[in-house]
Amino acid sequence: MKPQTRLLWLAAATVAVCAASVPLIELLQWKPGDHNRPQPAKVVAGLPSTQEKGGTAPSDAIVLFDGKDLVNWQDHKGQPPQWKVGDGYFEVKPNSGDILTKQPFGDAQIHVEWLSPNPPHGTDQEPGNSGVYLMSRYELQVLESHTNVTYPDGMAGSVYCQYPPLVNPALPPGQWQTYDIIWHGPRFTATGELLSPATITLLYNGVLVQDHVTLTGPTDWLKRPPYKAHALKEPLLLQDHGSPVRYRNIWVRELK
Numbered sequence: 001m002k003p004q005t006r007l008l009w010l011a012a013a014t015v016a017v018c019a020a021s022v023p024l025i026e027l028l029q030w031k032p033g034d035h036n037r038p039q040p041a042k043v044v045a046g047l048p049s050t051q052e053k054g055g056t057a058p059s060d061a062i063v064l065f066d067g068k069d070l071v072n073w074q075d076h077k078g079q080p081p082q083w084k085v086g087d088g089y090f091e092v093k094p095n096s097g098d099i100l101t102k103q104p105f106g107d108a109q110i111h112v113e114w115l116s117p118n119p120p121h122g123t124d125q126e127p128g129n130s131g132v133y134l135m136s137r138y139e140l141q142v143l144e145s146h147t148n149v150t151y152p153d154g155m156a157g158s159v160y161c162q163y164p165p166l167v168n169p170a171l172p173p174g175q176w177q178t179y180d181i182i183w184h185g186p187r188f189t190a191t192g193e194l195l196s197p198a199t200i201t202l203l204y205n206g207v208l209v210q211d212h213v214t215l216t217g218p219t220d221w222l223k224r225p226p227y228k229a230h231a232l233k234e235p236l237l238l239q240d241h242g243s244p245v246r247y248r249n250i251w252v253r254e255l256k
């Protein structure tokens with residue numbers, strides 16, 4: 001290699017490494033097939049989750065609802081939620097307000113199961129409307145979307161008013177459905193400037209519907225407002241949109 005070419009190559013490689021993600025920088029520490037590389041921690045897998053009785057959480061997850069009570073949740077005033085707990089599930093009490101986890105979360109894998117009321121009530125944005133709000137601000141829409149039609153970025157599996165799902169794997173109302181979410185929250189500088197936006201990946205009933213999309217900012221109704229600085233960890237929120245949607249088997253694995 002000519003000295004000039006070598007210099008150019010080195011410069012390009014340096015830029016690439018500087019811009020690389022943490023996993024890539026870590027990868028470069030190891031030879032291919034290196035037996036000294038640390039083994040991943042063993043995790044006992046949970047049971048699949050669209051089963052009649054619901055799935056179970058993996059062994060290293062924080063369980064936010066175990067089928068019995070809402071001790072891990074509160075309303076906007078910090079009071080116990082008024083939502084109804086049934087046999088292995090809980091249900092939105094319409095017009096009683098959203099509920100939030102007591103514990104805040106940052107980057108995370110999140111599992112949620114939900115069920116739209118059957119028969120559905122209303123059309124468009126009405127039947128089975130609720131929402132899983134990451135960091136209390138960024139909504140993954142929950143809606144009856146098996147039969148009901150609405151604007152694509154407002155249907156089940158959408159990042160509300162930003163991204164429609166890639167496909168529509170919605171099950172009929174009255175059947176349990178699953179969201180498996182990979183969430184990376186936004187980062188802000190000390191003075192509140194956006195350093196990096198949030199990204200989300202979503203498997204809806206086991207089908208990829210959001211493939212690491214970049215959020216434009218927090219959720220608003222028919223708007224796309226810009227980011228506003230917030231903490232690295234914020235509560236997970238479930239929306240009361242006036243429909244008695246049910247939830248069960250909710251767990252979080254925090255990402256380091």
Ligand code: MG
Nearest residue numbers: 129130131142
């Ligand atoms: Mg909603």
